[in-house]
Amino acid sequence: MTQSLAGGTPADSTSGGLPAGTAFGAMPAVFVSHGAPTLLLEGGATCEFLSHLGTELGRPSAALCVSAHWETASPAVSAATKPETIHDFGGFPPALYEMRYAAEGSPALAATVRDTLAAAGFACTVDPDRGLDHGAWVPLKLMYPAADVPVLQLSIQPRRDPAHHLAVGRALAVLRQAGVLVLASGSAVHNLRELRWGGTGPQPWAQKFADWLDRCVSEGDIEALVDYRARTPEGARAHPTDEHLLPLYVALGAGGNGGASVGGRRLHANFTHGNLAMHAYAWG
Numbered sequence: 470m471t472q473s474l475a476g477g478t479p480a481d482s483t484s485g486g487l488p489a490g491t492a493f494g495a496m497p498a499v500f501v502s503h504g505a506p507t508l509l510l511e512g513g514a515t516c517e518f519l520s521h522l523g524t525e526l527g528r529p530s531a532a533l534c535v536s537a538h539w540e541t542a543s544p545a546v547s548a549a550t551k552p553e554t555i556h557d558f559g560g561f562p563p564a565l566y567e568m569r570y571a572a573e574g575s576p577a578l579a580a581t582v583r584d585t586l587a588a589a590g591f592a593c594t595v596d597p598d599r600g601l602d603h604g605a606w607v608p609l610k611l612m613y614p615a616a617d618v619p620v621l622q623l624s625i626q627p628r629r630d631p632a633h634h635l636a637v638g639r640a641l642a643v644l645r646q647a648g649v650l651v652l653a654s655g656s657a658v659h660n661l662r663e664l665r666w667g668g669t670g671p672q673p674w675a676q677k678f679a680d681w682l683d684r685c686v687s688e689g690d691i692e693a694l695v696d697y698r699a700r701t702p703e704g705a706r707a708h709p710t711d712e713h714l715l716p717l718y719v720a721l722g723a724g725g726n727g728g729a730s731v732g733g734r735r736l737h738a739n740f741t742h743g744n745l746a747m748h749a750y751a752w753g
């Protein structure tokens with residue numbers, strides 16, 4: 470299912486940095502689940518959803534992708550002019566390794582991200598070489614297949630808690646007004662030991678956690694979300710480690726209104742490989 474979304478107005482180019490006075494409208498902050506690397510080969514409901522999502526959102530001035538697959542001790546933003554496609558997985562069909570996503574980067578916007586985070590008290594490294602990992606390019610290839618939107622990545626900090634990522638997101642909320650799409654990419658339920666390749670439906674614990682996440686997102690219950698392990702019996706099983714949920718908190722923060730509690734919208738719900746949730750949400 471896909472809800473209607475306010476989006477940016479098409480324009481020919483971005484000047485980089487925070488493009489003042491451009492034709493781009495404000496963008497929401499979005500969390501998507503990127504699933505297994507084979508998502509692009511598998512097709513199905515989530516592929517269809519992501520294929521429509523880019524059109525629903527409209528074309529942003531740039532996409533700042535917060536991927537679960539770029540982990541650093543403190544925030545880092547990618548600044549490559551032409552970021553390479555990183556095939557950061559092993560043992561999958563050769564067709565996956567031949568895929569490329571040729572979006573350009575935006576060193577100017579990377580500097581703006583660094584400065585914006587610095588103003589909020591977060592030291593942020595600019596990485597001139599970092600390419601696009603599959604958490605970024607898999608959904609983007611479906612959302613913007615022409616690769617005509619500049620893409621940057623922002624890292625997550627697996628040793629920091631959800632509240633840290635929420636604060637990072639809040640600092641970045643201003644970017645949305647310049648038409649930047651904050652695209653968080655992780656997984657709503659992610660326990661690789663509980664996948665059922667070729668299996669059916671989610672088990673009750675996975676469905677319960679996804680339902681809880683749905684409810685908290687829709688009610689804007691930030692207090693519960695940042696404390697998800699203590700608040701839900703299923704939290705630790707749904708996420709044995711935090712890294713695939715941490716991007717959600719950046720989107721939650723970026724989509725909020727000056728730190729006020731803001732309800733999000735569920736854009737999509739699906740499970741693949743048994744217990745791998747493919748849910749997507751938007752804020753703002």
Ligand code: ZN
Pocket residue numbers: 503504537538604655656713
């Ligand atoms: Zn992943």
